[in-house]
Amino acid sequence: MRIANFEREGLAGIAGDDGLGWRGFSENEAGFPGTLVELIQGGADLLQVGRSLLAANALELDVARFLPPVPNPAKILCVGLNYSDHLKETGLDKPAYPEIFARFATSLIGHHEPIRRPRESSALDFEAELAVVIGRGGRRIHRDKALEHIAGYSLFNDATLRDFQFRTPQWTLGKNFDGTGAFGPWLVTPDALPAGASGLRIQGRLNGRVMQQSSTDLLIFDVPVLIETISTAISLEPGDVIITGTPGGVGAARKPPVFMQPGDVFEVEIEKIGILSNPVQDE
The missing domain is CATH 3.90.850.10 (Fumarylacetoacetase-like, C-terminal domain)
Structure with a gap:
């Protein structure tokens, strides 16, 4: 499973892809689970999160800005x-x-x-x-x-x-x-x-x-x-x-x-x- 942090039109988002295309949410949409770093720091099961993202709408990320997976690591x-x-x-x-x-x-x-x-x-x-x-x-x-x-x-x-x-x-x-x-x-x-x-x-x-x-x-x-x-x-x-x-x-x-x-x-x-x-x- 690939999981991406992205930003589009000033909004943070998260998307998952299992090989069939990106699906996910922007932060203003119902179902947004949090940013990738928030999920990691909260101890989330990322594979389970990724699978849940696959039920969301398809995303075209060509016009989105990919953020680092962890933009501000402590170390x-x-x-x-x-x-x-x-x-x-x-x-x-x-x-x-x-x-x-x-x-x-x-x-x-x-x-x-x-x-x-x-x-x-x-x-x-x-x-x-x-x-x-x-x-x-x-x-x-x-x-x-x-x-x-x-x-x-x-x-x-x-x-x-x-x-x-x-x-x-x-x-x-x-x-x-x-x-x-x-x-x-x-x-x-x-x-x-x-x-x-x-x-x-x-x-x-x-x-x-x-x-x-x-x-x-x-x-x-x-x-x-x-x-x-x-x-x-x-x-x-x-x-x-x-x-x-x-x-x-x-x-x-x-x-x-x-x-x-x-x-x-x-x-x-x-x-x-x-x-x-x-x-x-x-x-």
């Missing part, structure tokens, strides 16, 4: 260096422990919204990634129970200003420019995917050219391990987002480097989840 926890091919192109050793850093909600944009290149840098790189949305919170979650805490999966472009990223050992600034974290277009419930979203083809395409291609079963630290590791220290809450890392092929590792330019379009595609597409423009 966005990202993982660096989590594919072996990306490690190889960086020349770094395999980490013994996941490299965790944070993003902030002010960086988030939705499907089709422009990734903004700031005037301070032209080294705007792309990173196709799998996103995991937490549905049930907890602390010290064992990996054997980790998948029970997932509301669903989505796509993410962890667009990065490389010069700012490597000015210090901490990556925070280069990973958090406003308008650089593309997230969406929708949430896919876990029942529609292999356990842990493993074994899915992941691609990153710049203007239609494949730049990144791998499989989510090549994650060095898989989704259950990431949930276990993060929750050892940090209480996970409904609506928190984990961004799981990018495969090889990033622009900075190419010779010469390839960075996103105004007028470009970057697409993240993950098998069985969908395509996240964003143009690039100067801020």
Whole structure:
């Protein structure tokens, strides 16, 4: 089941699709169950919610604005260096422990919204990634129970200003420019995917050219391990987002480097989840 947050004519809405087309409600209609984030934070059974949406009116979302599945997460926890091919192109050793850093909600944009290149840098790189949305919170979650805490999966472009990223050992600034974290277009419930979203083809395409291609079963630290590791220290809450890392092929590792330019379009595609597409423009 795909479930989307959208906005149309100034009204929030929610829609579900099981492969036969989008159906759902705007917030001014009877039957509107709440926004996706409200449902996640309220502990709703999203698969059941999605099925109820299928009884609603058909929707044409081509003229709607897709919002991130969680527009304002309390925590966005990202993982660096989590594919072996990306490690190889960086020349770094395999980490013994996941490299965790944070993003902030002010960086988030939705499907089709422009990734903004700031005037301070032209080294705007792309990173196709799998996103995991937490549905049930907890602390010290064992990996054997980790998948029970997932509301669903989505796509993410962890667009990065490389010069700012490597000015210090901490990556925070280069990973958090406003308008650089593309997230969406929708949430896919876990029942529609292999356990842990493993074994899915992941691609990153710049203007239609494949730049990144791998499989989510090549994650060095898989989704259950990431949930276990993060929750050892940090209480996970409904609506928190984990961004799981990018495969090889990033622009900075190419010779010469390839960075996103105004007028470009970057697409993240993950098998069985969908395509996240964003143009690039100067801020």
